[in-house]
Amino acid sequence: MDLIDQFINSSIASPGGDFKMSLVAKYFHQVPHKDIHFNWVNATFDLNDNQYQEALGIIVAIPGFWLILTLLFFLIFFLCRCCDVNSKKKKKLTCCKCFLFLFTILSIGVITVGLYGNYVTHEGMIKVQNSTSKIAQDIDDMNKLAAIVDKTFEKDIHDNLNLALNRVTGPIMKNYTLVNFIHAKIEEMKRNTNSASSIITEMRGKIFNKANFDQIENLNVPEKEMIRTLATWAVLISLLFIGLILICGVCRHSRCMLILFSVLGLLSLVICWVLTSVYIGFCVAVSDFCMDPEPFIYKYLPRESFLLDYYIKCGTIDQKSRITDNIYEKQSTDILMNLDKIALNHDEIKSHCRSNCSDLMFKQHMSHIVNGMNFVRAQLNKFGQYSNCQRIHESYKHSMNHSCKDVLEGVSLMLASSSVTGLIFTLLVLCASHTWINIRIKRNKAMAGDASEETAPFLAPASASSTVSSSTGNLKRTRDNYAAASGPSSRPRYSHTPPQTPHFVPGPNYMANAPPLGPQSTNVGQQGLQGHQMQHHHGHQPLGQPHYVVNYQ
Template sequence: MGASGVSDEYTPPRLSRLLHSVPHVNTTLHRVNDTFAPNSAVYRESLGIIASIPGVWLILTLVILLIYLMTRCCDRKQRPPKSITALKITLMILSVLCCGAIGVGLFGNDDLHNAMLQSIQAGNQLAALVNTVKNQSSILEETMGSRARAPLARLADSLDMPVANQTALGTLLRALSTLRNNASVAVSAADNLRRPLAALNLDAFMKKLWVWEAARWAGGMAGWCCGGAVCVALLAAAARRSRRALLLLCVGAIFALIACWLGAAVLVSLAVAAGDACQEPARALAHYANHNLPADMVHYYLSCKVSRENVLTAELRTAQRAVVAVRQALAVLARGAPQLFNDPALQPTLGALNAGTGEAERALVSLSGALECRMARAYFVTGARAFCDSGLQALSLQLLAAVAAGFLFTAIVLVDSHAWIYINTKRSGTGEEQAPFLSSGASSAGSRTLPRPAPFPNGKPPSYSAAVQLMDLDRDRARSRMSGSATLGRGASGGGGSAAAALSGSHTLGRPPHNSKYATLSKQCKTLESNDFY
């Protein structure tokens, strides 16, 4: 339990002095006392005003974002693809920067956890000192009280026997009285040592503090990781240009920036209060820690500035003098009683008293070491340095990370909302949005179900008049073939019947003249593809 190699000199770190120099004002903006005083309503009011600065900025940010989103959601103007690409690249850069700020916050949260564990370890060492005082004072009280009561009664019975040497008997009786009186004094001193510390249970407090710190560390890690997840998801959504994902992550970024600024409000008030307390940590613990000890006693052991004798030290010296007197009286009885009285129970009785006195002396040695202020001061300085140096730096690092993440999330919301509003198209198979923003579902569904027409050979679709002209030309050619066949039939012998059959067949295929136009047009229209009319 020694504290060798640990300096008991404490100097407030530069960061705590910087935070302590932050102006403390009241609601009327007048300077107030900046000494750490959590029980003072004025001091708490000044911390609340400092914490309200990030809160006011958060309200202004939300109002600006609300106005911006209201104006952007009504904008349906198409944007060129290059502008969307620029927004995507900007959003990815902001997401990477925000991931860096969140990484700094994670580092600060873990560093603060390590500093708090060092402070808790120093507190456990102080608790061990308190337990040593309690246990050893209980041993002193027991050895000089309840355990010595029966041997003293047997010794008094042995000395009550009649003897011839009354002078020697008187010396033994005076030694017995001195032993009893000083044993009672030692018991009273031991009770005075133990009673003030009976209600002080540092072990339970350190266990609770460890649980609180574990919960704070886990909550901080979870919060920073959630912000990091939003940034990573924004990177993926920006790379894929997914409009739905960007819209959802825009809402997530709004919640993230709210959490960042609220966390900054809490962190700035805690950092300023810690900076005030680290100016005089011994005084802060002596006056405002949850204990039932006198403030001067706590200040004595934490600062080790001896202005007057401590109450516990005075009781320790009283107990030491009383045990020394008990040892001297017991030596007188051990020399004279066996010579004067021939009692077989005398030696065991003196042996029991001697063993109890030796145990009381060992308890006093432990008490003298535990009640030494330099050891308690060394443990306290170790814990104060861990919290006020490493812990305060980690707390300030988280504050800066929260502020930076708040600004970056604000910029992300602006760029993200600008991007998802202007992503208006969706390509087939790519998962990208294509329908115009705020367009009806029926029209977009109909446009997706119609097949795309095949390209035409000459680049132009056929018209109705062109189709009619083409069919008239085919009809004239058929008539020419029929006229030629009839002429050949009249000029050849024996060919009249075949020519008539050919003519009849030609009329059958070509249909009568008065029906050929519409019938041929109808027949030819059936061969046209439906896509040819688009």
């Protein structure tokens, strides 16, 4: 944070020396401005210039071009990994997990810098808006004061002079010489009033056109800035949440979470590089404006160049005079001279009417004229305070300071955060994809290792093996049943191999002299006959079994 604070506190003077700006404005202004034909373009800020727009568009398109290359790389990477899923080489994932964990923590820190930059930008925009609103308010107050003075001359002075003139008649005033004198003085006061009104009209023409500032007010900058701030907060917090998904996937060794991060990570890459394009275009444009703001301002307000000279160059010495001299001073002086003439004529009329003017309405009208003149003097004094160049020039300096320092530095932090986050997420998506692909391969290997002996090429198929196994199980159950029926005295099968007996051929009286066969012997004989038939059927004799030849007569 010390590095960020040093970055925030560093500033340089503008080329004109009127305001301070961030050090990054100098570097962004040095970014090459070239058109599509690679010709150099004037770096003076002018959004109405097609060549400047073209050069700025090329700068904005650079992060977009990098995004396209990144997406193409991931397309080729996933295609290659799909063709390499049957790799038999064992791969350890410990290094990948450590890499994912460490770089995820790094990405969270970088995104936090973006959150701080968003806060700085928002605070700077609020200050710029306040300074601009103060300028607009001062200009509006000047217009209102000029309108009030003009209306006072018309309603309170000129109309009361006409009403007072109508009250000066012969029947009311018996001294006709005094009547002619009052008529002449009132007519002179009316001429002075008309002269002052024309000067007020000229003065109002020297005030900034309020319509220009109404266009700025109609942009609804505070509402749009609030929407931008909230949207940026939402995007950056979503990136933090995606990073937490990756940490959970690494800690739990979860293939599903790693796949989810890979999908969301690709979407995050698009968002980061789009934001980078917007931020770099904004930084370059604002830096160009801060390095030389006057051409754009003079072009935006072409009819009020003398006012711009007065307010922007306040405090400097011109070839003819000092700019600090109030440009409304001559008009104000002329108005005050006309007021003095009106007041002088009023005093003369008042001195002659003390004893000869008994009409109360006439006196009341003359009193309204005096009140109007006093009110005009007060409004002119206030107009001089609002029209002083120091007042608006200070607001202009504050607006430029916050635009070229706070706002520019905040957007620069967000630019660094979005671009670095895009690069880190590129590595994280690459490593996370490699990790979950190898997790699947290791599982498939384990399954294949368990069934390797069963699927060997020299063994029977799975269906045949299952048939043989079932037949073997049935035969085993038959043997077990036979052993149980024979009783405990019978020997277990395969416990003893009898010696081979030589072949013999029974004589003709063999069956006659043989002892009688019981039920058990009959069964044994039948089994021997069946075995003999099976041996002849298969064409071979088991090793170690006696061969009996039975002669049936």
